[in-house]
Amino acid sequence: MRKIVVSLVLLLSLSFTLQAANFSKVAEGTPHLIQEGSQKMWCPVCGMNLKMFYKTSHAVVLKDGKKKQYCSIRCLVADWPIIKDKIKEILVVDAKTGELINAKSAYYVVGSKVKGTMSMVSKIAFAKEKDAKAFQQKFGGKISDFNRVFKIASESLNKDSMMVAKKKQMKMYPMGKKIYTKMCKPIDVKGFSHINELKAAIRAEKLCKPMKEKQLQAVALYLWNVKRVNTKRGCNCGMMRQNSSCNCNMNKMNMKGCRSSANMGQVASKMGLTKTDKCPVCGMFVYKYPKWAAFIYYEQDGKSKYLAFDGVKDMMKFYFEPVKWGKYENIKNSIKKILVRDYYTLKPVLAESAWYVVGSNVFGPMGNELIPFKTEEAAKNFMADHKGKKILRFNDITKEIVYKLDE
Structure with a gap:
């Protein structure tokens, strides 16, 4: 009897895993990207391709009209200290229709069998409760609202960041360094305020030989998180924004830039x-x-x-x-x-x-x-x-x- 129960549990677990594998975060058709410029297709915090993680994408419209779009609510939370006083509207992709909707009216399914984006816990949003329930029935998880999900993401940010950092250190940084050495011209990261701007420049200015998205991401991560940081230790420039190059070059900044x-x-x-x-x-x-x-x-x-x-x-x-x-x-x-x-x-x-x-x-x-x-x-x-x-x-x-x- 015990063997039968164990077998049933394993079958159910396998079933959930296979179902989760059948859910793709990739955009079906043309994704709705609201950022401007050549960097619009990448997350400004982590650099990930928004089309590949479109169904967990979040976006903000700021009071000055500027728009930013993230691969996940985790990256929105990471950027929150910079933008929280400037926000006019928060949007999220409806995983059912692919449309951008008001995040505060969305129904989120938290903790389903679907793998999280930049997080250990997945958070998938829907415009309609019935769609959220249908997803929940298939993949598990709990239905929640934006405020609760934002709190969950905020509380887990440290652990999620640590998990992501370890993965990058083990694989992406070494890969990025190797590719950069073999395929790229010397790249000065000063002057870029976000990693997606760096990625856009690498591609548009042909700073590297043609490469696939994963290779481009690895190079950008190496340059942004390793090379840039190592060459800017101890800089105390107080005017730069999150993910900036911390450059106190007086040709680019006025005297108020350095504390x-x-x-x-x-x-x-x-x-x-x-x-x-x-x-x-x-x-x-x-x-x-x-x-x-x-x-x-x-x-x-x-x-x-x-x-x-x-x-x-x-x-x-x-x-x-x-x-x-x-x-x-x-x-x-x-x-x-x-x-x-x-x-x-x-x-x-x-x-x-x-x-x-x-x-x-x-x-x-x-x-x-x-x-x-x-x-x-x-x-x-x-x-x-x-x-x-x-x-x-x-x-x-x-x-x-x-x-x-x-x-």
């Missing part, structure tokens, strides 16, 4: 974040993960400066080997203060006085983390609730412990 050291000191003293603060270790924009932010304040040439990190783990990697991440040969001798954020209160705590939990089931933007607390009691409570393995003080943290968290 003075005095203003930077004020921002740092408040433990604030700007939209251009990047972690010098992983290159991620720290403002997207404010609860995990950690800071090193230092002095250089008589001026107060700071570096922001998207977690204690990356901060400690930098602390142990600063020269590995840029031209910071003498920074250790000029460090004035190191701050972390208490996990529960989010208030700043001096790193040397904090308590850190390792080995818990709570993940930061880059996976396993050293999670800081102001008091030992708070650390103990957290460790009990989240299966932490050990509590450390700042001086107990070693390079070996830090890098073991990545295993």
Whole structure:
């Protein structure tokens, strides 16, 4: 009897998998793309082809008339801090008809057997409830509205970003580097504000030999997330937008583009974040993960400066080997203060006085983390609730412990 039940479960699972495989996110016919310019066919956040992921596509119309279109609600959420005060309308593709509809009136099916786009959980929208129910009956999942789905996407952004980053590091970046070396002219990424603009230029200006979409995406990701970041460590240009090249070339910007050291000191003293603060270790924009932010304040040439990190783990990697991440040969001798954020209160705590939990089931933007607390009691409570393995003080943290968290 037990064998029969197991066989039935396996058959049902296989059936769902085959059904999910039969659902294609690719546009049926000509996709409705509302972005302008030669970059309109690619997501401005991740660079993915909108036609290939059309049935999870979202778009926004801004108050100034500008339009942006994303491959998924995950990328909309990632771009949200930049656009949230400028939005006039949010749109989503009706997976049944392929038309763009008002996202706030859509019926979403969340967590179906269909694979998510840039996320571990799929989110498919429909204009009519009956279509959502028909999809749900075939592929599973729960029906929800935009506000709930947006909240789900926001709460899972860190884990989804970590999952995507790991996949890119394992496959896309090495592939992109190899293709770029063999098939492309030297490409300067300065001047591009989004990855889709870079992709459009590569194709339109014939900067590389003819290549397929997957090859183009790999090259763009390598240039945007690896080469650009590695050549721009430590840039503090305050006027650039998300995914910008952080270029302070005065021919392209006016004097307001670069923040003075005095203003930077004020921002740092408040433990604030700007939209251009990047972690010098992983290159991620720290403002997207404010609860995990950690800071090193230092002095250089008589001026107060700071570096922001998207977690204690990356901060400690930098602390142990600063020269590995840029031209910071003498920074250790000029460090004035190191701050972390208490996990529960989010208030700043001096790193040397904090308590850190390792080995818990709570993940930061880059996976396993050293999670800081102001008091030992708070650390103990957290460790009990989240299966932490050990509590450390700042001086107990070693390079070996830090890098073991990545295993």
